Amino acid sequence: MFKNSSKFRYFTTECKSFSTKRAKGNLNRYIQRQSTDEFAVKAREHNYRARSAFKLMEIDEKFKFLKPESTVIDIGCAPGSWLQVVVDKCPNGEVLGVDLQNVLPIRGATIFSLSDITSLEVQQKIREHLVNRSVDVVLSDMAPNPTGDNATDHLRLIELCRTVFLLFTVENAFKVNKNGVFLCKIWDGSARSEFVRELSDRFGSVKTVKPVACRDNSAELYLFCRNFK
Numbered sequence: 369m370f371k372n373s374s375k376f377r378y379f380t381t382e383c384k385s386f387s388t389k390r391a392k393g394n395l396n397r398y399i400q401r402q403s404t405d406e407f408a409v410k411a412r413e414h415n416y417r418a419r420s421a422f423k424l425m426e427i428d429e430k431f432k433f434l435k436p437e438s439t440v441i442d443i444g445c446a447p448g449s450w451l452q453v454v455v456d457k458c459p460n461g462e463v464l465g466v467d468l469q470n471v472l473p474i475r476g477a478t479i480f481s482l483s484d485i486t487s488l489e490v491q492q493k494i495r496e497h498l499v500n501r502s503v504d505v506v507l508s509d510m511a512p513n514p515t516g517d518n519a520t521d522h523l524r525l526i527e528l529c530r531t532v533f534l535l536f537t538v539e540n541a542f543k544v545n546k547n548g549v550f551l552c553k554i555w556d557g558s559a560r561s562e563f564v565r566e567l568s569d570r571f572g573s574v575k576t577v578k579p580v581a582c583r584d585n586s587a588e589l590y591l592f593c594r595n596f597k
């Protein structure tokens with residue numbers, strides 16, 4: 369839509385006239401900012417608690433993994449926009465959200481607020497809640513507080529994702545069904561390929577995706593793993 373706007377025409381003209389890499393870079397950043405901010409507006413219009421809802425919807429549109437009967441665990445769920453999407457798409461399933469922060473209730477979801485996934489008590493609570501029910505989809509959109517150092521933040525987030533992966537492959541906090549899905553957010557960096565190799569040992573397919581709703585200048589990526597063995 370903004371492509372038809374006068375600001376867009378101004379920037380295009382500016383780029384043509386200066387024809388420099390810098391002007392083109394400015395134009396691209398302008399386009400990216402406009403397009404990502406559209407998601408914040410859309411989130412408010414559709415009553416989603418965060419723009420991230422559109423990332424999950426886009427990934428699901430691509431891979432079609434959220435089914436009406438799915439049992440889903442969403443780790444790092446606050447403020448709850450992924451849970452809003454999941455309860456809509458999985459009305460006959462079981463939906464559990466976990467977060468360090470307090471999360472306002474969402475009809476159709478059980479939420480463990482003020483819960484750190486790395487804590488043994490929280491892992492035990494999840495085990496007790498799910499009893500013998502196996503999980504079809506594990507979501508992790510967790511983000512640790514940034515330290516300001518990209519390499520450190522990258523490693524900390526990979527470590528959190530690895531903790532979740534070990535919960536169902538080693539720790540038995542919950543079981544994932546054969547052919548189950550694990551979708552996790554990472555910040556890109558040097559440890560990505562090693563983590564993808566670890567995931568590939570247990571999943572038939574591991575794909576890297578960057579939804580349009582991600583802020584384009586961020587290192588944010590999603591690893592979509594399916595066909596749990």
Ligand SMILES: C[S@@+](CC[C@H](N)C(=O)[O-])C[C@H]1O[C@@H](n2cnc3c(N)ncnc32)[C@H](O)[C@@H]1O
Pocket residue numbers: 417418420421443444445446447448449450451466467468469483484485486509510511512513528
């Ligand atoms: C980007 S937000 C998630 C947004 C969410 N997917 C949504 O759509 O509303 C990241 C969340 O990860 C949570 N988080 C970070 N570390 C965590 C941990 N160790 N255990 C549980 N949650 C954690 C943060 O509290 C934060 O709320």
